[in-house]
């Protein structure tokens with residue numbers, strides 16, 4: 001937006017600090033996958049998948065170009081393998097079907113059997129996997145801080161100022177405890193927190209998930225985590241466990257809770273157990289950092305995108321893999337607000353938004369029941 005309108009003053013209002021939100025506390029996979037493709041008024045499920053894939057791939061290219069242009073030091077890595085691997089027969093079947101989708105889109109991949117995975121990852125926990133050759137990893141906090149540090153000069157960042165309300169019909173009055181701002185255009189991009197603004201953006205729930213990082217490991221321990229210096233592993237199911245060997249450390253992400261964070265000592269115990277059962281021969285399972293973060297989940301995988309009313313724009317609800325999608329959606333939203341027309345924006349406008357979900361207490365009952373079911377189905381993928 002700042003690039004499209006260099007003459008305008010833009011203020012970015014953050015209730016906490018840049019580098020504290022989920023965008024900074026994720027596992028750093030930039031995954032170019034299409035989420036929950038399905039048929040809609042604009043075409044078949046395959047058309048939907050193709051649109052979603054074009055959007056995330058454009059997100060990858062754009063983010064890469066911004067990182068390169070501004071020399072953002074965020075450990076951008078397109079070489080380390082990104083492996084999707086299954087520990088169960090059911091997971092394997094899911095992977096075989098998602099692999100076919102890659103083939104249809106001409107996205108290249110390499111398959112690995114249990115033995116291959118064992119030498120790459122150092123564990124015999126997984127029985128089948130494939131490695132997508134379009135992939136990237138980042139250190140997410142460094143990425144988000146780097147993006148904020150290199151914003152154009154017409155942008156002012158205001159931290160520790162929670163927006164409490166957006167009033168008016170344009171120009172809008174944006175209220176925070178520190179000051180009020182008047183703007184002819186307002187963009188709401190604050191994850192499922194957007195529900196608190198009373199703007200009918202409420203078809204999503206906050207699901208918290210949890211990550212942990214070991215201390216730096218010695219050469220002996222690192223060798224037990226496979227013969228590659230770095231790799232990332234994603235599960236075939238939403239309730240599965242993500243792993244990453246990264247910069248002499250090991251990262252594990254797993255577990256879910258509805259609308260609030262659970263006690264981090266309980267999380268530490270769970271993540272330690274999941275780590276131990278995948279790598280039973282390690283000397284230590286110490287986790288130096290343990291954290292949680294919220295992701296906005298909708299019932300059909302769709303997210304809010306577009307003009308809510310004249311001058312008021314929204315992009316929220318990025319599900320559990322929102323780094324690329326959130327980034328490119330932000331770019332497309334700014335283009336939309338300033339009248340640009342591109343085939344990518346047309347693609348984005350043809351995606352389905354979030355479907356209706358019932359209010360509390362039915363919402364909570366439904367979400368926790370679905371999580372419990374998916375958790376049970378995940379089995380050893382958890």
Ligand SMILES: Cc1cc2nc3c(=O)[nH]c(=O)nc-3n(C[C@H](O)[C@H](O)[C@H](O)COP(=O)(O)OP(=O)(O)OC[C@H]3O[C@@H](n4cnc5c(N)ncnc54)[C@H](O)[C@@H]3O)c2cc1C
Pocket residue numbers: 013014015016017020021022023024025026027028029030031161162163164189190191193194208209210211253292293294295296316317318319320321322323324326
């Ligand atoms: C442990 C974990 C691992 C994950 N791993 C991955 C991964 O590997 N790859 C991937 O793509 N995704 C991953 N995700 C998901 C990803 O992090 C999210 O989809 C993404 O960060 C959402 O970005 P966002 O900008 O919408 O939300 P956020 O990053 O949450 O940003 C919203 C910001 O709005 C601010 N805010 C809230 N309310 C207000 C207000 N009223 N006024 C002003 N500011 C406000 C918040 O402080 C926050 O900084 C993971 C998430 C977690 C928690």
